Every structure is written in C-alpha cells, then in structure tokens.
Amino acid sequence: MEKKKSRTLISDFLSNTGLSRRSFIKTTAITGAAVTLGSGMMPKMKALAQAAAPSSNGMGKWMPATCQGCTSWCSVQVYIIDGRAVKVRGNPHSKVNLGASCPRAHLGLQQIYDPDRLKVPMKRTNPKKGRNEDPKFVPISWDEALDTIADKIMDLRKNDETHKYMLMRGRYSYMRDILYDRMTKIIGSPNNISHSSLCAEAEKFGPYYTEGFWGYRQYDVTNANYILLWGADPLSANRQVSYYSKVWGDAVDRATIAIVEPRLSATATKADEWMPIKPGYDGALAVAIAHVLLTKGLWYKPFVGDFVDGQNHFILGQTVDEESFEEIHTHGIVKWWNSELKDKTPEWAAKLTGLDVDQIERVATDYGNAAPHAISWVGGGPVMQVRGGYSSMATHALNGLVGAVDNKGGTQQTNKEYTSKFPKPDDFLDDIAKNGKKHGKIDHRGRLHFPCLNSGKSGGGVITNNAAEGILNEDPNEIKVAIAYMNNFSFSAPQSERWERALSKIPFLVHMTTNASEFSWFSDIILPDTHHMFEKWGYVKAHANGYRHVTLMQPIVKQTYDYKTDETEIPWLIAEKLAKRGFDNLLSHFKEYKDPETGKAPENEKEFALYSLKHATQNLWDPAKYKGGDKIKGWEEFIKIGVWNSDPYPIRKKWSNMKTKTKKFEFYSETLKEALGKHAEKHGVTIDEVMKATNYLARGEMAFVPHFEEPFILGDEKEYPFVHVDHKSRLNREGRSANCTWYYDFKDIDPGDEAWDDVAKINPIDAKPLGIKSGDPIKLSSVTGSLSCTAKLWEGVRPGTIAKCFGQGHWAYGQLASKEFGKTPRGGSSNDIIPAQYEALSGASAYYGLTRLKIEKI
Amino acid sequence: MDVEKLLTQESARQDAYKGLADCYKLPGEELIKTLEKLGKVFETLESEAGSHIALVSKKIKGPEELADLKVDYSQLFVGPYCVLAPPYGSVYLEDQRRVMGDSTMDVQKRYADAGLTIAEIFKDNPDHIQAELEFMYFLIFKEIEAIQEGSHEAVSSFLLKQRSFLQDHLSVWVKDFAQKIEKHAQTIFYKGLAMATQTFISEDFAEIAELEISEPAPAVTSG
Numbered sequence A: 001m002e003k004k005k006s007r008t009l010i011s012d013f014l015s016n017t018g019l020s021r022r023s024f025i026k027t028t029a030i031t032g033a034a035v036t037l038g039s040g041m042m043p044k045m046k047a048l049a050q051a052a053a054p055s056s057n058g059m060g061k062w063m064p065a066t067c068q069g070c071t072s073w074c075s076v077q078v079y080i081i082d083g084r085a086v087k088v089r090g091n092p093h094s095k096v097n098l099g100a101s102c103p104r105a106h107l108g109l110q111q112i113y114d115p116d117r118l119k120v121p122m123k124r125t126n127p128k129k130g131r132n133e134d135p136k137f138v139p140i141s142w143d144e145a146l147d148t149i150a151d152k153i154m155d156l157r158k159n160d161e162t163h164k165y166m167l168m169r170g171r172y173s174y175m176r177d178i179l180y181d182r183m184t185k186i187i188g189s190p191n192n193i194s195h196s197s198l199c200a201e202a203e204k205f206g207p208y209y210t211e212g213f214w215g216y217r218q219y220d221v222t223n224a225n226y227i228l229l230w231g232a233d234p235l236s237a238n239r240q241v242s243y244y245s246k247v248w249g250d251a252v253d254r255a256t257i258a259i260v261e262p263r264l265s266a267t268a269t270k271a272d273e274w275m276p277i278k279p280g281y282d283g284a285l286a287v288a289i290a291h292v293l294l295t296k297g298l299w300y301k302p303f304v305g306d307f308v309d310g311q312n313h314f315i316l317g318q319t320v321d322e323e324s325f326e327e328i329h330t331h332g333i334v335k336w337w338n339s340e341l342k343d344k345t346p347e348w349a350a351k352l353t354g355l356d357v358d359q360i361e362r363v364a365t366d367y368g369n370a371a372p373h374a375i376s377w378v379g380g381g382p383v384m385q386v387r388g389g390y391s392s393m394a395t396h397a398l399n400g401l402v403g404a405v406d407n408k409g410g411t412q413q414t415n416k417e418y419t420s421k422f423p424k425p426d427d428f429l430d431d432i433a434k435n436g437k438k439h440g441k442i443d444h445r446g447r448l449h450f451p452c453l454n455s456g457k458s459g460g461g462v463i464t465n466n467a468a469e470g471i472l473n474e475d476p477n478e479i480k481v482a483i484a485y486m487n488n489f490s491f492s493a494p495q496s497e498r499w500e501r502a503l504s505k506i507p508f509l510v511h512m513t514t515n516a517s518e519f520s521w522f523s524d525i526i527l528p529d530t531h532h533m534f535e536k537w538g539y540v541k542a543h544a545n546g547y548r549h550v551t552l553m554q555p556i557v558k559q560t561y562d563y564k565t566d567e568t569e570i571p572w573l574i575a576e577k578l579a580k581r582g583f584d585n586l587l588s589h590f591k592e593y594k595d596p597e598t599g600k601a602p603e604n605e606k607e608f609a610l611y612s613l614k615h616a617t618q619n620l621w622d623p624a625k626y627k628g629g630d631k632i633k634g635w636e637e638f639i640k641i642g643v644w645n646s647d648p649y650p651i652r653k654k655w656s657n658m659k660t661k662t663k664k665f666e667f668y669s670e671t672l673k674e675a676l677g678k679h680a681e682k683h684g685v686t687i688d689e690v691m692k693a694t695n696y697l698a699r700g701e702m703a704f705v706p707h708f709e710e711p712f713i714l715g716d717e718k719e720y721p722f723v724h725v726d727h728k729s730r731l732n733r734e735g736r737s738a739n740c741t742w743y744y745d746f747k748d749i750d751p752g753d754e755a756w757d758d759v760a761k762i763n764p765i766d767a768k769p770l771g772i773k774s775g776d777p778i779k780l781s782s783v784t785g786s787l788s789c790t791a792k793l794w795e796g797v798r799p800g801t802i803a804k805c806f807g808q809g810h811w812a813y814g815q816l817a818s819k820e821f822g823k824t825p826r827g828g829s830s831n832d833i834i835p836a837q838y839e840a841l842s843g844a845s846a847y848y849g850l851t852r853l854k855i856e857k858i
Numbered sequence B: 001m002d003v004e005k006l007l008t009q010e011s012a013r014q015d016a017y018k019g020l021a022d023c024y025k026l027p028g029e030e031l032i033k034t035l036e037k038l039g040k041v042f043e044t045l046e047s048e049a050g051s052h053i054a055l056v057s058k059k060i061k062g063p064e065e066l067a068d069l070k071v072d073y074s075q076l077f078v079g080p081y082c083v084l085a086p087p088y089g090s091v092y093l094e095d096q097r098r099v100m101g102d103s104t105m106d107v108q109k110r111y112a113d114a115g116l117t118i119a120e121i122f123k124d125n126p127d128h129i130q131a132e133l134e135f136m137y138f139l140i141f142k143e144i145e146a147i148q149e150g151s152h153e154a155v156s157s158f159l160l161k162q163r164s165f166l167q168d169h170l171s172v173w174v175k176d177f178a179q180k181i182e183k184h185a186q187t188i189f190y191k192g193l194a195m196a197t198q199t200f201i202s203e204d205f206a207e208i209a210e211l212e213i214s215e216p217a218p219a220v221t222s223g
C-alpha cells in the first residue's frame, strides 16, 4: 500500500490543475522544501553535459579512411551517421583498389564496437607474471601511466642503461618512425624490433637477389596470359585482396591460371590447374619448369638473349659453353643451366613433388608459350621455409626466363611516391644515447647463423622471433623497460610459449593496443590505442594495378573511449613527461615537426599528430611542392579525397638498369655472392661455413644460383606421419578477428572450413584408417607442442598433409575469442605446433613445410 | 494537495538514480558516503533496494576493500579482456554483443532531445549504465523544477520521458545486466549493488507505468 505513495502524490498534483505558480511558491516557501527553484538550471552530472550544438538530422556521410585489416592497405570509405560508423566500402578515388574492398573490411565495424576493447589506461596489480597469473588490471589515469613510464626511462638514463630499453612494433603506419626510430634513438637504444620477419621477408629474398628489389611485387593480371601462383592466395590473403578480387573475373577469362599449393585454396577453386604439391618441394618444381623452358626453347629472347648460332644447346644432361650464349638483360643463364638445371627433368620433379609428370610438362610449356605475359607469383608458402631462400629465387627467376619482369602482363616493382621523411634526430642524441646505441641488438641479427641479408646487408633485417631468446638469455643484455604496440608475439610468433616466458622476465612492459591480448597479459601498463580505420591520423602506401597510392587515416568517428594514438600522440606525451624530468631532447626534436601551412610548432599531442602527417605528405597536397601523380589543391581537399595516386607504372625501365651488381636480372647472383662474402668475411669464415651455419645444403657455386634444396622438416615420419600445412583466412584481420561474431558466422567462406568451428582438414584417405570422422575432437601434435580442434574430412587437401587455418585458439582476447576466458581457447593456435625456426638468410620465421604432425582423437 | 511530500518524494527518486549512477564509477573513497546517502534515500522511498545497500555498505571500511572492489569493478565493467557484465544497453537489447548499436543511437537521441550530450571527460558510450541512470536523475530534476514552477505540462512531459526511457531502455536491460553481475562478481558489494539497482528500477518503473499522464502539447515534447 505504502508503495503507491509516489504515484498518488504525483497524480494528485497532475489533477490539481488550479494550482498556480504563485500559490505554489507560497506553499513551498511556507513548508520550506529543500529543492532548487527556477527553470534552466543544470544539475551536477558526470557522464552527461549540456549539448553545445543541436543533434544532427540523422543523415550520414561517406568519409575517407584506410583499412589495415591486412597489409593490402586499401583506401576505403566509411559511412558515418551521428558520429557512428555503420558501413564500409572501397574508396572510388583509389587507382590501386578501385573502389573495391574485401569481405574482412566490414569486420572493422565489429572491432571498433567490441565491448571488450581496451577503454582506459590500466595497470597490473598482481606483480607475479605468467600464463596462470591473472594480471588483475585496474584503470588508471593517463597521467599516472605516463609518469610511471617516464620514471622508468629516466632510471635507465641515469644508470647509463638505455640499451636495456626495447621497442617492439607490430602493425604500423608510416608515422612509425616517430616512435620506432626517433624515440628509441633519442632515448639511446639499438633495440627497436619490428614484426616484419614474422610477415614475409623470405618472399623479398628471391626478387632482391635476382632483380635487386627488396619489396612486394605487383602483378599485372589483367594483361597476363598465364598466371602461375606459388602458395599465393590473392583472393583470400595478402596482398591487394580487394583489387585482385575485383579483377579476377577478367583475369580468369583471359589467362590460364595454375596454382601450386597442397591445399585447395580460394584461388585454387578458380584456377585451371591445381598442383597439390608435397610441402617443401616447390623449388624442385620451379627448376624443372625452368628446365622445360630452356630445353624447349621457350625463354623470352628479347629479354634473356640467345645462343650465338641461333641453335638451342640446352639439351638434357649436357653442359653448355658460356661463350656460346649472348645475354641481353640477364646474367648467368648458362651458369644456372650447367650447375642446376640441366638434369632437372619433369620426371625427376614428379617423383619429389608427388605431382603428375604430364601436368608439370603442360604447365611449363603453356607458361613458356605465354611469354612475356606470364606471371610467376611468389607467395609465402614455398619460401617461408627453413630452406626457402633458394625457392624464393627459383620461383621468381621464372619471371626472368619469360621476360615478365618489369613488363606488361608481368611482375612489376613499385611506383614512385613523394612522401617525406621526418626531421633527423641526430642533433638530439646525447652521449648517453650514443653509447647506448652502440650495443648489440637483442634479436642477434647479423650473427654467423643469422645473416638476415636485407637489401644485401649482413644484419640488415630483423629476426623478430629470436628476440625472445635474446630476452630470455640476456644476450647481449637484459631488457628492463619495453614498450610494444599493436603486436601480439605471444600468439602470432611460432612457438609462442617462448614469448610468454620472455615477456614475464621483463620487469617493466608497456603494451599499446586496441584489445588486450595474450601479449598484454604479461604487461605492467596497457594503453588504449586508436583503431586505424576510424580513430587516428596517419598514412600508408600500397601498390597494385600499375599504381601506388598514399591513403590517409583520419579520426572520423566521435571519440568514445579514452584512447590515444600509438605512433604520435603517446610518444609526444612521454616526451613531455621526460622534459619535466629534465630530459627534453625528445620534446625539442618533436617540436621541429611544424605545420607546413602555418610554420607553427606543435604544442600538444593532437597538434603533433596532425602536423607530422601534414609534414610527411606535403609534397602530395601542396601545389607548390608538386612532384607527380594526382594533382591536389591543398590539405583540405586531400583529407576530403583521402588518397593520392601515383603516375602509372613505367614498364621496361629497369631492364639492364636493375639494382643488382650487374644491373641485369641475375640467374647467377653476383649480388648474393657479394652479400654472403661480406657476411662470411665479417665472421672470418668461408661462404660454405655460412651455408652450413644457416642450415643450407648448397656448397660452392650453388650458393649463388636458384636451386632445389631438400626441405628441412621436423619430426620423425613414423611418429608424426603428416606434414602440416598452415594457411590464412579470408576473414583474418591480422590475428584480430577472433572477438567478432561475423568471423565465426562466415568462417565457411574459407574452402573446407566450417562456421563456428576451427577444423583441421584431413584427406579421407588418411582419416579412414585412423577411424577419424568429421566432427571428431582431435589433438594435433608436433615436436614442439600441440593444439585441439575439430576434424574435417576433405578431399581438398593433399593426402599425407593436414591443413589448418591460422587465427583461432586465443586464450586471452575477449569474451568470444576463447571458450572459457583465460583457460580454454576456442579452437587451436597454429603457433602452438609450429616450431621457432628460420629462413636465416632473410631472417624470416619459417611457417610452412616445416613440421610433421600426429593426430589423436580426444 | 501535499506538495512538500511530493517534492520530498521526487527528490528522493532523483537522488536514488544519482546515487546509483555514482556507484557505477570506478570505486574510490567517496563511495562510502554515496552509499550512506543512498541508504537514507531508499528509506525515504521505502524501497526494497534499501536492504541490499544496507547489507553491503557495512563491508566497505577502507582502502583494502576498495582495492578489491577496483579489481572486481574492472573485470565486471571495464575489462580489459572479457567484460563480464558489460554496462552497455546495446549488449542486451541487440544481438552480436556490440556497443554503439541502433539502441545506443536512440539513447543518444533522447539525450539530445533533452539538450544533453555525453560529457567530454566521460569517454564512454551513451548507453553506459552510469549515463542512463544519470539521465533519469536529470529528467527527475527537471520534473521537480516543473513542479515548483507549477507547470503541469512540463511535469507531464518529463514524466513521460522517464516512463518511455525506462520502458524502452533501462528497465529492459537492467535485469540481464544485474544477473551477469550476480553471476560473476567476486565481491558481495557488486552483487548487492546489482540487486539494489534492479529492485529500485523495477519498483520505480511499476509506479510510473501506472500513472495517468496526459500527452502534453507537441511543443513541449521536442522531438
């Protein structure tokens, strides 16, 4: 009964219409009720405030953005209503992705609006670190977080220990050098470690040591007559998935498409020839194709040249006199033939690769007949292997034989773009910093067994996954303070468990990320990062379709959480804190990043983020600085379009003008010979000893030519009867899709995979004798670890191999990502069964043709 | 007509929403005072919620308990990993477990219609429990003003806004939200707070749902 009090009172009030304002005031004055009088007052509130502007009319707008769901780096547009992102499409202004986007672009919407995102800075309250130690993070202010970080850095500087500072980089934009390079140098450490070698360095190795190009190629598929793909799956994963998906229909109509891949990938389902090769034997197939091209006289003579007498002397088993062949734009064709190719027949390759001899013959012949519009497309599969460096060369060298290099309907390098570098840090390096920088790097690059010959330089490339060993063994020194951003090495690096131990060992670890992950688990402070597609300033560049674009990232949504940008705002704020502690070199350096329009130095982190971007891209948008490509009238127009396009790719300009030692396309790599020679000399050994230390079988001259190497596969065949085939998904936004429902809803768009499950694909021929059926829970084990998932019987995988997609198996990545948070992962992480091994010449982590597996029902 | 009683009553409602809103902030020293006040308010309202608050407020004495509360608060409402009781309406009112859904936009629109927006310093979504509770507080504050002004139309308008907000948002998801807290909270405090929140809102909604309020003229219900 009592409960009705309020209702009765208010009802009485509402029905008593005679009560006037005056009589009311009198009443309240007499009774003295303690309430505020008068309209228009604002009550004290914390979450809400008076709105300055009236709300919008609910109409939306397409805003320019950039997708970094994979390293295609497409220019996109996002539809924004009332500050909220609601849909995504390709940016029609880009000549690289031509208004197209791929399926996983849309998952960005589920990422930004994931309730499990990191929303505020947090600190660990459980000092113990380990997989079974809940960090017990609690929110803290930005001030507290930054003060703590600055104190730790200052401690290192006071004790001349700046080399014990480390920066780990995951996914980046081209604003990266502020945090990655400048800040690390000015603090005084040699240890800025990027994730690049987890990515695809071996893929660049072949192109570099044949045509002098350390980078990703673009493939002119719409003008090609033959496309031969090696483990590349451009309809699913890296690179330019949007572009290739858009034009693949035309490519299929025009060209013959052959794909070398043990698994029926998305691209394989649309190919004319599927070559389900035994993992690790790609090099054998490549040299056999080269053998056919030469013996049948199918090489492209305007590029390679010909025998002086016009006769073909490339005859099975016979060596050729070098003088008898006159090369034009290539170097070493005869040496290659004599040392490697002359006996490598399709029959020989068929035995090794498990492929049909007629198919090898046919593919090689048709490929040669399509010259020079015949692409040999080197993907990660054949090369991210322990002995994949020479497969990278062999598969790429086919482009040289058919004259597809730097040619229409062939493979092309990158177009010119005109972004500028950030101001140099040199004047801001004090003695502490200079001394600190002299120390050796924590990843051991450049040591005898890790040449990492990026662009010809010993130790020129990173060997990311080995940094875990460096940290664990304190070799060359311990790491005391580390900052990492947008990486998740304890999930994304093979044999991830090593990273769990390494990270637990670092006394002070900071992680900047959009979502707390397996890496954050071991961190002391975690900082909420911006989502690249919607929330930050930045830019990236990418190339395809004969163009290069520079595409902008912009804050286009209303800010919800208390996030800041990793590569610009956060380093600025740290610099401010360091300056307060008496070390202002970093801040003084950052103040040099002036607004090109006003000449004004930045005064806060927001201005710094904007000015540094304007500085870097000025040549693209400032008409006074125009150098080429799209003509843009000014900054305002640039941010409206969101993308700048280069001039079209100039073909054949690099013929006899390559960045190799001979300026030619090298079948006998003088460039590699020199690089290996320098590395050997640095260590006082012979090149053969380098070959041995890096686990290669080649000796003598073989080290300089593309050749087949017996694969290095771990695990005894009797105990581990199957070879593991790792692959990527159409829906993996890096490894960050696992907390999105759409990822699971649509997982079956990956051939052979199932919605809401994580399956290992096994050929029925293999599964039946083991009594394994589709749907059975199974355990896959390698010599270094195991994972649990579901069995799927599928004819699309080569007998003797088991294919499993990367992406699931998170144990700490949000509610949906694990079955039971912190305890049971959803599905299995491939990196739990992939051993930490390397293609040491490039520093790349090996993922493929690397390990044998056994299956058990559970 | 007992206006004084009415004002006391409505002020208590107003303070109840405000007090609850403050309880969903990161816990600090001031929580103890908030709870004390909230206990009194529920007494005035003769709400069942009072018993839940009385039970838990005794447990919080000082920094030690507050430290535990902070960890519990984080895991329930912030994360960083797996927010156990997401404090956002859209998670309950829509599928896919996302924030910033259509329901969130509806909440945002209601704020805007009342001349409000999310505070710059708040840095969270519009349908966060704290913001929604505070919105009820604001509407009651305005209703009280109107009572004092003797403006029946304005009173009706603010009551209708309260009713439809509870009906479409807060009272719909608070049950599932409270259940999640009860299931996952490590501390008695948050379990009690969940009970109190749910109890008070359902009592209040039951009362307001049965009120006969005439639709005010369109000019007042800006839309």
Ligand code: SF4
Pocket: A067, A068, A069, A070, A071, A072, A073, A074, A101, A102, A103, A104, A105, A240, A241, A242, A733
């Ligand atoms: S996920 Fe990759 S291919 Fe797809 S739109 Fe984004 S960057 Fe482009």
